[in-house]
Amino acid sequence: MKITTRITELLDIEYPIIEGGMAWVGTPKLAAAISNAGALGTIGSGNMTPDILREKIKEIKHLTNKPFAVNIIMLNPYVEELIKVVIEEKVPVVIFGAGNPAPFIKDLKDKNIKVLAVVSSDNLAIRLERSGVDAIIGEGMECGGHIGDVTTLVLIQKLTEVLSVPVVAAGGIATGRAIAAMFALGAEGVQVGTAFIATKECEAHQNYKERILKAGIRDTVVTGVKLGHPARVIKTPFSKKMLKLETNSPEEAEEMLVGSLKKAFINGDISQGSFMAGQSAGLVKEIKSVDALLKDLMKEAFESVEKLTRKFSIKETSKT
Numbered sequence: 001m002k003i004t005t006r007i008t009e010l011l012d013i014e015y016p017i018i019e020g021g022m023a024w025v026g027t028p029k030l031a032a033a034i035s036n037a038g039a040l041g042t043i044g045s046g047n048m049t050p051d052i053l054r055e056k057i058k059e060i061k062h063l064t065n066k067p068f069a070v071n072i073i074m075l076n077p078y079v080e081e082l083i084k085v086v087i088e089e090k091v092p093v094v095i096f097g098a099g100n101p102a103p104f105i106k107d108l109k110d111k112n113i114k115v116l117a118v119v120s121s122d123n124l125a126i127r128l129e130r131s132g133v134d135a136i137i138g139e140g141m142e143c144g145g146h147i148g149d150v151t152t153l154v155l156i157q158k159l160t161e162v163l164s165v166p167v168v169a170a171g172g173i174a175t176g177r178a179i180a181a182m183f184a185l186g187a188e189g190v191q192v193g194t195a196f197i198a199t200k201e202c203e204a205h206q207n208y209k210e211r212i213l214k215a216g217i218r219d220t221v222v223t224g225v226k227l228g229h230p231a232r233v234i235k236t237p238f239s240k241k242m243l244k245l246e247t248n249s250p251e252e253a254e255e256m257l258v259g260s261l262k263k264a265f266i267n268g269d270i271s272q273g274s275f276m277a278g279q280s281a282g283l284v285k286e287i288k289s290v291d292a293l294l295k296d297l298m299k300e301a302f303e304s305v306e307k308l309t310r311k312f313s314i315k316e317t318s319k320t
């Protein structure tokens with residue numbers, strides 16, 4: 001099963017699937033497993049310092065010869081130094097998130113690094129296209145982690161209408177049916193986050209994986225709205241406390257947030273950890289290997305397209 005799109009060609013990958021950059025979760029081990037299986041693995045640099053990022057890049061280079069990406073969030077205070085590291089280490093792909101990376105695109109492209117950017121609005125997407133970005137990842141509010149306010153369904157329709165560069169759909173994609181749906185909207189690839197947490201190769205604490213398996217589609221909540229940085233997380237005692245504190249004591253809420261994803265990822269701590277995950281957690285039923293997950297996603301995508309093609313086929317009627 002092979003599909004060729006501008007995204008598979010741009011990134012030199014077999015499957016049109018990108019691992020969403022995930023702070024803590026996006027380790028070299030998980031990213032390498034995803035790249036080795038034919039998609040694009042991504043190191044989530046989150047709040048890493050330049051030295052730590054360099055170590056992680058060296059680690060992934062030992063684990064795969066396939067292309068991989070580094071996700072850099074514009075909120076990281078070391079953005080410029082991180083960019084120097086990815087250039088020096090000749091990282092094939094950089095994916096920017098959480099802000100406007102326009103000033104950095106040209107430098108990376110001059111060094112033959114492919115540049116993608118995650119957006120939740122069409123305006124930023126248009127500006128980034130003008131700045132030379134290779135592809136845009138439209139991320140809808142169903143997704144895990146920090147969110148915008150438009151759904152994937154509407155955002156991708158808009159982006160494929162207004163952009164010439166290829167569009168990748170993110171947010172809520174955990175089945176092959178969803179991949180087929182996004183392609184029907186004009187996307188040429190998808191980005192997946194939550195579903196990769198529930199894989200054997202993901203190094204998250206077992207509690208994190210179990211929370212995802214147990215979650216229904218309404219078991220996430222958006223914390224941080226009142227603090228100006230909304231994030232979708234699984235409902236836990238921590239998220240309940242956060243929602244109360246945001247209103248009553250924003251300073252305390254901010255303090256509680258510090259290191260909270262790490263506490264979920266490493267310790268599986270449901271009272272102090274922030275279990276970031278998207279609504280698609282409610283669609284994840286079992287823990288699979290990365291390879292099995294990717295094969296299943298692609299198989300279901302092809303089957304969905306076949307079924308639809310049959311449903312939509314217009315029967316020729318004889319006129320005589």
Ligand SMILES: Cc1cc2nc3c(=O)[nH]c(=O)nc-3n(C[C@H](O)[C@H](O)[C@H](O)COP(=O)(O)O)c2cc1C
Binds near residue numbers: 020071139143145171
């Ligand atoms: C635990 C977690 C951490 C995330 N961290 C980041 C991040 O550091 N940078 C980023 O651009 N996006 C981040 N995201 C968003 C993902 O890259 C991806 O776009 C999103 O998970 C896709 O939606 P889904 O969760 O419905 O699959 C994170 C998502 C999760 C679940």
